[in-house]
Amino acid sequence: MPANLPPEYKRTEEKLRRAKTIEEKIEIVQKLIALLPKHKGTDKLYADLKRKLSKLKEMAEEERRKTARYDPFLIKKSGAGQVVLLGFPNSGKSSILKALTNSNPEIADFPFTTVKPNLGMMEFENVQIQLVDLPPIHRGHVDPLMMNAVRRSDGMLLIFDAGNDEILDEYEYILKVLRERKIEPYWDRIEDEMDVGWIGLRAMIVVNKMDRDYAEERFEMLMEFVNSRFPVVPISVVEGRNLEELKRKIFELLDIVRVYSKRPGKPPDYEKPFVLRRGSTVLDLAEEIHKEFSKKLKGAKLWDMERRTYRFVERNYEMKDGDVIELVI
Ligand SMILES: Nc1nc2c(ncn2[C@@H]2O[C@H](COP(=O)(O)OP(=O)(O)OP(=O)(O)O)[C@@H](O)[C@H]2O)c(=O)[nH]1
Ligand SMILES: [Mg+2]
DSSP states (O other), X not given: OOSOOOHHHHHHHHXXXXXXXXXXXXXXXXXXXXXXXXXXXXXXXXXXXXXXXXXXXXXXXXXXXXXXXXXXXXXXXXXXXXEEEEESTTSSHHHHHHHHSSOOOOOOSSSOOOOXXXXXXXEEXXXXXXXXXXXXXXXXXXXXXXXXXXXXXXXXXXEEETTOTTHXXXXXXXXXXXXXXXXXXXXXXXXXXXXXXXXXXEEEEEEEOTTSTTXXXXXXXXXXXXXXXXXXXXXXXXXXXXXXXXXXXXXXXXXXXXXXXXXTTSOOOTTSOEEEETTOXXXXXXXXXXXXXXXXXXXXXXXXXXXTEEEEEETTOBOOTTOEEEEEO
16 A cells, blocks of 8 residues: 555545445545545556546446336427327227327227337428327326326327217216326416416327217217317228328427428428427527527518518517528628
8 A cells, every 4th residue: 555645535535445335435436536635556446446436336227227117108209299099998099199190009899909119200292290109098006107297298188089978987087097197188378377387288189989879979969078178080991081180289289380481582381381489580590590590590581482572580589480581690
């Protein structure tokens, strides 16, 4: 042992002997390295500590790998927004995903077919929207990992089977499950201030299997019960009924606007809209395009491409879906 080690070093070294967890040990060794006077006499000790530290870090990493739980509901977002499909078993969630996207999930006439989320991209005009078909909600255990995925999404479809007599009970049950997870589903607006930990999530209702007997009656009953709180879209995947309308409504659910940026003297590119949250301003658009740009921004020309005229709008102008914007700096 080289001489001249400060007393604090010795004290810390003593702590290392008593440390229990790998994390504690890492922290102490790092402290030792910092406390060690650096000179020829301590070279070897320094190298030993470094080796010890890297060994401990390896062990910590190994531990993390072993304990980390694989979460199949951690879904990377893509496209203009992510919409989850939630509903009781057999209501047709996977069938809807298959009908609206290029995905080919397992579909069967018995419940609990889907056990892991299925993803697909839905094309609506010039935007792509990500749909996530989830395992069913039921009256037993609700997977908290699944509900976390709902929380992270940008909107949800509550799916019901028009052939099912339990439709109202199921609706109430799903609302209860959402409440338990501090999710407030809404379409119009949330009037009251939300408590800490709560989130608002845009939601709408899809009544599938409208081809079944007495479907119309059940649909009417649910409509009345929902009482305009959410839009209710009746569809039939089997008959291909109302699917285009459903797509448009899913786009509306996301509450986004598409705006087209135009350079001076050039036409806008209608294939590539900028997709922003409703309420976004010209300044938000400029920031999206280039941070530097936004600092110098004066406002924008809002074009009427048919008449080839424009009017000047301020930086805080809230853009509407379809606006053609030429930023002015
Ligand atoms: N009559 C009728 N049957 C449908 C319709 N859509 C789906 N189905 C049938 O309903 C059954 C269940 O469909 P799925 O898409 O697997 O239902 P799911 O909600 O994904 O079911 P889980 O994964 O178990 O929650 C299948 O037999 C489908 O063919 C429809 O519009 N009309
Ligand atoms: Mg399914």
